[in-house]
Amino acid sequence: MAEDGPNWDGLLKWSLSHADGTRPTRQLSEEDRKWFTEAMQSQTVDVVKRMKEITQVMLTPQHVLEAHEVTSQDIQDLLDELKDHVESIDMANDLHSIGGLVPLLGYLKNSDANIRAKSADVISTMVENNPRSQQSVMEANGLESLLLNFTSDTDMHSRTQALGAISSLIRHNNSGITGFRIADGYTGLRDALESDSVRLQRKALNLLHYLLQENDSDYDIAIELGLHGLMIHLVSSFDADIREAALRGLLELAKNRKLCTCGSSLGKDNEKLRQILEDQIKGISLLSQEDLSAAEEERQLLDSLWVTLYNEPSSL
Template sequence: MAQQNWKGLFEWSIQQQEGSTDPATRRHITPEDRKWFMEAMQAQTTDIPKRLRDIKGALDDRDDSDAQVGEKLKLLDDLVEIVEQIDYAKDLTHIGGLPTLLGLLGSSHAPVRASAAEVVATCVQNHPPVQQMFLEGGTLPRLLQLLQDPDPTCRRKALLALSCLTRHNDAAMDAFRAEGAIDLLLSAARDSDDPRQQRKALQLLREVLRHRPGDVRDAVRAGAVPAIGDAIAGDDAGVREAALALLALMVQHPGVVQALRTTQDDALRKRLKANEQRLQNLDIEDLDAERDQLALTEHIMQKLDEAGGAAPDQAPAAENAVPDSGGQAANAQNEAAAAEEPVRLLGAP
């Protein structure tokens, strides 16, 4: 059976079909043929539930030595592929896979921590029941710890998992907010030289503010405007676009607009104008890659020149922006009253 392959099996089966060969030369299927066929089929078929249990059992091994790292990473790679199927993500939870993943998030080896976070992200992505299971199972505190990990890959994977855990999930987003999401994300965007981490942090902060627009005031007080200005002046196009999309959402808040228009320091305006001029001077081919940035910049400049702001859902976004999630209606009345008050900026914008 080892020498047989799928091509040979296919050709053999075609030859045995009715009318495909001369009846005089057609060979009768012997018990040995039937046995070979069944073994070939079974060899190419994986029992996924059994594989899940086997992977979990191997990952439960408390041996965290260097010798085991490679094997654990291979198992985690296999696990990511399996749990991309929603049903298997739920099955992993049912067989006790969550405690296993939580333990791996605390591994002494950074690659293992990062890979475990990727498995978490894959499990909960667009899967509300599993999001709830992971939230109730204590995943959020572990991810918040990983967000401050010394390893940059771990921090990026933590941001990915947090984004997947909170997306379209009010309970998870509220829990994240209660743990200081705004300060944590601003720190992640501000205190790293890694453009991928900066971009992911700014994108997730935008989702936090979309979830509850009144939090814009808290973000401004926490120093979001200087952080956004630094990102707009940076060299990475993805970071600039994420910062502009975030600011485009924030300037829908009248208090933010008023604060930006009355502040003595116009560093943010200068950076916006410099970015606008840079984009306008690009060749057509280069501009196509950054056209969303130009639209966002022009929108923000227009809002800053106006007397007030509009409703939060009128802010433009990049083409790949995630649609608004729920959680806004319940807070609308309180936030509407607060929106008219100017926001005091923390430091220079």
């Protein structure tokens, strides 16, 4: 389906003919300026045209695609291309105006798990640090569709990509955070932390830490759902990124006195936490200098959490 790509060779030749790197670039003549402007505009038009073509494919019924021998891999390749296009904020915002957002969200319900995952990846890219696209996705009920995949999809990769898209969608987006909370998204995070997927656990921990930083009122939700206990368990994970992320979450709770050392319903959990921290500190202290350098962030997190919880220096 793809047409000839942009004339990058022509643009490169033009650039090289006007600057050799040894002297300041000369002032553009009016003719050169007009040529360059038209060249850039033509590239923009081509991208929009291409996104419209991809949108038409997404709008085409499955049986018609099959009749024309369009495969699942073909659709995945188109979604990869679309992802590249919407890395530009302007193109991401244009996708909704040309009618591409609704069918993209529809692909979250596709029978093919790879297509569901790819569509979530495109959504994640288009809404990241993009308030306008975040609003468009929220208004199109995209959060609900992503939450459904995150919590209920039978394919772990699709679940993970949906969570990544949710994270991009609700960051710096108050209505998104509220919607996540109302839809019981924290229970989904708990289930993710209980899963066997390292990638899903990482994404869940990172989003949880962000939410705890943003909303003091969410500390109690995390405690009530037992997320602190799951993070305590993950401090001893074999994966360094998970250990660090779990320590960050616990440190956030500890700084706000949501973890204490005695006299509460968290007493047993804190006894377990102290033992785990002691074991991790001992393990860190036995590392070689080279390995210790690689584990510096984890060492600092362990030390900070120990000091915050027990008001005494650790042995690190």
